[in-house]
Amino acid sequence: MFEIRWHGRGGQGAKTAALLFGNACMATGKYFQAFPEYGPERMGAPVLAFDRLSDTPITIHCGIETPDVVIVLDPTLIETQNVKQGLKKDGKILINTAESPSFMKDKLGLDTQKVFTVDASTIAKECLGKEIPNTPMLGALTKIAGLISLDDLIKDSKVKLEKKFRRTPEIVEGNIASIKRAYEEVKG
Amino acid sequence: MxxxxxxxxxxxxxxxxxxxxxxxxxxxxxxxxxxxxxxxxxxxxxxxxxxxxxxxxxxxxxxxxxxxxxxxxxxxxxxxxxxxxxxxxxxxxxxxxxxxxxxxxxxxxxxxxxxxxxxxxxxxxxxxxxxxxxxxxxxxxxxxxxxxxxxxxxxxxxxxxxxxxxxxxxxxxxxxxxxxxxxxxxxxxxxxxxxxxxxxxxxxxxxxxxxxxxxxxxxxxxxxxxxxxxxxxxxxxxxxxxxTKRGYGFFEEYMLGDADICLIALGSCAGTAKVAIQELRDKGIKAGLLKLRVMRPFPYKEIVSALFNIKAIAVLDRSTSMSTMGGPVFIELRSALYDNPVHPLMVNYIYGLGGRDIFPRDIVEVGQKLENIKRTGKIEKMIDYIGVRE
Structure with a gap:
């Protein structure tokens, strides 16, 4: 079982990213669950979303307490949220920031866990013209999680995005470009 | 498909x-x-x-x-x-x-x-x-x-x-x-x-x-x-x-065949309980699960016969009847067992009210307590609550 926790702010697309990643894993034959934590739903408020991935059917239906990977879509969340809570000793944390992994590792006071960083906000701005970091983070996650290939992710995300943005193909292309860039640029 | x-x-x-x-x-x-x-x-x-x-x-x-x-x-x-x-x-x-x-x-x-x-x-x-x-x-x-x-x-x-x-x-x-x-x-x-x-x-x-x-x-x-x-x-x-090759009856029996203690749950918690049952088995406890699917009509004869070899039962209820006699599944099952020649020990755990999460470790604990009840024959608390601040 592989478990992921997404930290974001309302409007950043944490839930959508969790669903897209789960879908992409399903397309490769894996079992998955993707779900958000429902608290107050407001733009900008801290939100959580989760993925559970497995090669065998999943029957567990509780929250995720000890994730293998934590993803932080907004680095300012580190100031107010305990983003490393429950992260496995050999777990990985992926942060959307222009800072280096070693800087973030010191900042978070992490010991055994690996830290990865990628400037997803800048990538999103340049590829999409909007600072929505969720899709680039999918690219970076794919690189560090090693569950599916970049091609698997792009193939499935494209189908899902094309459904959602039928009339605006440039949004689909921008998202795919941002996934590829973050996959290449993630550091750690 | x-x-x-x-x-x-x-x-x-x-x-x-x-x-x-x-x-x-x-x-x-x-x-x-x-x-x-x-x-x-x-x-x-x-x-x-x-x-x-x-x-x-x-x-x-x-x-x-x-x-x-x-x-x-x-x-x-x-x-x-x-x-x-x-x-x-x-x-x-x-x-x-x-x-x-x-x-x-x-x-x-x-x-x-x-x-x-x-x-x-x-x-x-x-x-x-x-x-x-x-x-x-x-x-x-x-x-x-x-x-x-x-x-x-x-x-x-x-x-x-x-x-x-x-x-x-x-x-x-x-x-x-x-x-x-x-x-x-x-x-x-x-x-x-x-x-x-x-x-x-x-x-x-x-x-x-x-x-x-x-x-x-x-x-x-x-x-x-x-x-x-x-x-x-x-x-x-x-x-x-x-x-579909997906079988449906009144309930699902999970590792119940050779079990001597049994958990009973319905809804999503039954899935989490399956993980707990595996953990209990790893600890050498012969636990099984009966996942109730049909609540009305209550398939009491079939449930009683499925529990034939069970010595102790813990019913997990995600609601309370407010009768002070426990949750609805517990009450009905106790009544169903009245005419049975053997009466397994029975306890009730109310859990998850208002969305309070329940984890495998909570259910493993229930299983361990139930194993103890089976061994000693003693029930300290017939109705208990999981993860509530008292």
Missing amino acids: PIKALTGNEAMAEAMRQINPDVVAAYPITPATEVVQLFAQFVADGKVDTEFVAVESEHSALSACIGAAAAGGRVMTSTASQGLALMHEMLYIASGLRLPMVICEVNRSMSAPINIHCDHSDTMGSRESGWIQIFSEDSQEAYDSVIQAIRISEQAFLPCMVSLDGFIISHCMQGINELTDTEVQEFIGEHKTPYSLLMDGHPFTIGALDLQDYFFEHKRAQIEAMENVLPIIKSVGKEFSKR
Whole structure:
């Protein structure tokens, strides 16, 4: 079982990213669950979303307490949220920031866990013209999680995005470009 | 059979689309809102032939469903919590008039205090209303059960509600093995009813005043109809599993064969309990699980016979009866075991009210306590609560 926790702010697309990643894993034959934590739903408020991935059917239906990977879509969340809570000793944390992994590792006071960083906000701005970091983070996650290939992710995300943005193909292309860039640029 | 990524709500809405009912009258409520919203979209997009009635309350929703079912239509709706409570009066009318229909119910706590998260107080609150009640562990079961419920309800001439756990399942996406639209239509068949208000040349009355002279007989007949439901559920489940390889009975037995202690749960917690059972087995404890699927009618004979070798039972209830005798499943099961020659030790754990999460470790602890009860024969607390601040 592989478990992921997404930290974001309302409007950043944490839930959508969790669903897209789960879908992409399903397309490769894996079992998955993707779900958000429902608290107050407001733009900008801290939100959580989760993925559970497995090669065998999943029957567990509780929250995720000890994730293998934590993803932080907004680095300012580190100031107010305990983003490393429950992260496995050999777990990985992926942060959307222009800072280096070693800087973030010191900042978070992490010991055994690996830290990865990628400037997803800048990538999103340049590829999409909007600072929505969720899709680039999918690219970076794919690189560090090693569950599916970049091609698997792009193939499935494209189908899902094309459904959602039928009339605006440039949004689909921008998202795919941002996934590829973050996959290449993630550091750690 | 295509696999689709769907949330619990999407799975139930998708089943409704494939069923293509004649009438859906509904009023949205968290966490079942999406079911109604998605179905309304299917109607707007012309993907179903359904007459969709947007009403002003759940009471009206079920009233409209009753009228439509009496007119001979295949009828469905969806609701949760306060919505089901507002339907309460009409639930009895639907079952008393012996009208088949299906509610896609999303389990949510009852106010007050106000809360939108899962427990089973809403569904359990209507367990004496004459509806068939089927619980689901996950979206796949909910999807499968909604399709089966059409057949069960129409064959039994009794309404049926299929429920899944709010947010935990309703908003969790997973892969669903879907039937094709044609397969669903073949399975449910055409809705035929011997009586309907719209039958040409056969006028009849429905809902007439029924006082001391015949009311009792009609209620007796309704009880008999409920007594006849279990064989229907069994045969519909069997036929469904022939097509899908997914078997459905009144309950699921998980590692129960050689078990000497047993946990009983329904809804999503039963899935989490399976993980706990594995852990208990690793510790050398011979624990099993009985996952209850059908709550109404209560399959008491079958449950008692499945528990034949069990020395100690812990019932996990996600609601309380407020009788101070424990949760509804506990009370009914205790009663069911009264005539049994052997009486296993029984304890009740109330858990998860208002969406309080339950983890495998909580259930492992229950299993360990139950093993201790089995060994010592002593029960310290008959009714206990998991993860509550006392």
